[in-house]
Amino acid sequence: MPELPEVEVTRRGVAPHLEGRIVDSVVLRREGLRWPFPPDLHAILAGRRVLHIGRRGKYLLIGFEHGTLIVHLGMSGHLRVIPPATELKKHDHFDLIVDSPDGKQALRLHDPRRFGAVLWHPYDAGELDQHVLLRGLGVEPLEHGFDGAMLFKATRKRSAPIKQVLLAGDLVVGVGNIYACESLFRAGINPKTAAGRISRARYDRLADAIRTILAEAIVQGGSTLRDFIAVNGQSGYFQQTYFVYDRAEVPCRNCGTPIRQIKQGQRSTFYCVNCQR
Numbered sequence: 001m002p003e004l005p006e007v008e009v010t011r012r013g014v015a016p017h018l019e020g021r022i023v024d025s026v027v028l029r030r031e032g033l034r035w036p037f038p039p040d041l042h043a044i045l046a047g048r049r050v051l052h053i054g055r056r057g058k059y060l061l062i063g064f065e066h067g068t069l070i071v072h073l074g075m076s077g078h079l080r081v082i083p084p085a086t087e088l089k090k091h092d093h094f095d096l097i098v099d100s101p102d103g104k105q106a107l108r109l110h111d112p113r114r115f116g117a118v119l120w121h122p123y124d125a126g127e128l129d130q131h132v133l134l135r136g137l138g139v140e141p142l143e144h145g146f147d148g149a150m151l152f153k154a155t156r157k158r159s160a161p162i163k164q165v166l167l168a169g170d171l172v173v174g175v176g177n178i179y180a181c182e183s184l185f186r187a188g189i190n191p192k193t194a195a196g197r198i199s200r201a202r203y204d205r206l207a208d209a210i211r212t213i214l215a216e217a218i219v220q221g222g223s224t225l226r227d228f229i230a231v232n233g234q235s236g237y238f239q240q241t242y243f244v245y246d247r248a249e250v251p252c253r254n255c256g257t258p259i260r261q262i263k264q265g266q267r268s269t270f271y272c273v274n275c276q277r
Contacts, residue, residue, distance in 0.1 A: 002058065002073045002077070002078070003058065003174060003175075003176035003177075003178060003179055004057065004058060004141070004173070004174025004175065004176070004179070004214055005179070005214055005217035005218045006073070007055055007057075007058050007059070007060060007073065007174070008055055008218050009218060009221055010060060010073070010078070010079055011053055011054070011055045011060055012218075013079075013081070014053050014060070014079060014081065014107060015052075015053040017081045017098075017100065017105055017107070018050045018053055018062065018081075018096075018098060018107060019050055019051070019052055019053055020049065020050065020051075021049070021050050021098035021099060021100055021105075022047065022048070022049050022050075022098060022099050023045045023046055023047065023048050023049075023050065023096065023097070023098055024046065024097045024098060024099050024104055025042060025046055025095075025097045026041045026042040026045055026046065026094075026095070026096055026097070027094065027095035027097065027106075028041065028042075028093070028094060029088075029092065029093050029094065030093050032118075033074065033093060033111055033114045033115065033116045033117055033118065034072075034074060034114065034115050034116060034117045035117055035119065037094070037118055038118075038119065038120040041118075041120060044066075044067075044120060044122075045064070045069070045096070048064050048065070048066065049064065049065070050062060050063070050064060050098065051063045051064060051065060056129075056134055056137060056140075056173070057134075057137050057140075057169065057173030057174045058072060058073070058173070058174055058176075059071070059072050059133065059134065060072070060073075060079075061128070062096075065123075066122060066123055067120060067121055067122040067123050067125075068120075068121045068123075068128050069096075069118065069119070069120055069121075070117065070118070070119040070120070070121055070131065070133065070134075071109070071116070071117065071118055071119075072116050072117040072133075073109075073111070073116050074111055074113060074114070074115030074116030074117065075113045075115040075116075076111060076112045076113040076115070076116075077109060077110060077111035077112075077113075077115075077116035078109075078110055078111075079107055079108065079109055079110075080107075080108050080110065081105055081106070081107055081108075082105070082106055082108055083103070083104070083105065083106065084097050084104050084105070084106040086106070086108070089110060090112075091110050091111055091112040091114075092108055092109070092110050093109055093110070093111055093114070093116075094108070094109040094118050095107065095108050095109075117133075119133075136169075136170055137169055137170070137173045138169055138170050138171040138172045138173050139171070139172055139173070140172075140173060140174070141172050141173070141174060141175060141207075141210050141211055141214055142211060142214060142215065146172060146207060146210075146211070147204070147207045148200060148201075148203035148204030148205070148206065148207040148208075149200065149203075149204075150171075150207075151171065151172070151203040151206065151207055152198075152199075152200040152203040154171050155171070155195040155196050155198065155203075156196055157196060158194070158195040158196045159194050159195070159196055160194070160195055161191060161192050161193065161194060161195070161264060162184065162189060162191060162193050162194070162195045162198060162206075163180055163181075163184060163191035163192070163264050163269055164264055164265050165195040166180040166183075166184075166210075167180055167265070167267070172210070174214070175210055175214075177245075177267050177268070177269075178242075178245050179210070179213055179214060179217065181244050181245045181269060181270050181271065182209075182213050182242060182243060182244060182245055183206060183209040183210045183213050184206070184209075184271065184276060185243050185244045185271060185272060185275065185276060186205075186209035186212070186213060186243070187202065187205040187206040187208075187209040188202075188205065188275060188276055188277060189202055189205075189206060189276055189277075190271065190273075190276045190277055191262075191264065191269045191271050191276070192262075192264075216241075220241070243272075244259050244270040244271055244272060245270050246270065247259045247270060248260070248261035248270060249261075252272040252274065252275060254272070254275050255272065255274045255275055257272055257273060257274040257275070259271070259272055260272070260273055
């Protein structure tokens with residue numbers, strides 16, 4: 001699944017092609033993905049100007065003066081900016097076509113597993129951060145307000161393993177499976193440790209690790225494991241620097257101990273039993 005770095009790479013790739021552009025048309029090639037497409041989306045957006053491209057957690061936010069288009073890439077989705085006449089591929093489900101100085105361009109959503117989403121939130125429906133998909137999200141790990149003190153205070157009564165707490169998304173958003181494994185390794189914390197038993201000093205190290213790893217992944221274009229590619233069609237490269245994720249039984253890059261793989265909440269966790277206490 002695309003995580004925060006992949007969505008941020010997508011946002012940065014999309015923004016120069018969409019911001020300030022007028023929507024020409026909307027093309028829907030099925031009734032919906034995880035949820036139905038707004039049936040009148042063409043009428044809602046045609047002739048309207050894209051004001052900004054934002055992100056909240058793993059959601060891409062395409063802002064207009066009268067509302068926001070909420071896009072989620074699901075398990076396998078990616079977006080491309082291409083000429084509208086580009087030959088369709090199986091699972092190309094949605095086009096947002098805009099006018100540009102070089103002719104019309106299409107923001108095309110490709111989603112083989114159809115767990116993605118394209119939804120519309122009009123401004124008269126209330127504040128965007130109160131949308132049902134956004135209102136329960138935690139702080140952004142790359143913005144002000146996320147640090148070790150915040151994590152320490154918020155976890156005092158949490159008995160769940162720290163890996164599961166990071167994935168839940170109600171404390172901090174966007175730290176998915178890959179980057180949780182890598183951040184816990186860098187901070188030297190066993191993923192099975194109860195969140196409420198971790199000290200303030202260790203949370204300081206974890207917050208620093210999360211920020212650093214996410215920033216590094218964004219610079220490297222995110223991770224390309226199966227389906228994710230950037231807007232320009234290029235693959236990400238962060239997976240080439242993994243220390244633990246997807247390296248079961250491979251010697252730890254630090255100490256040589258074989259990396260262990262376990263299941264936590266139906267997700268695979270990778271860690272070093274020697275380096276992570």
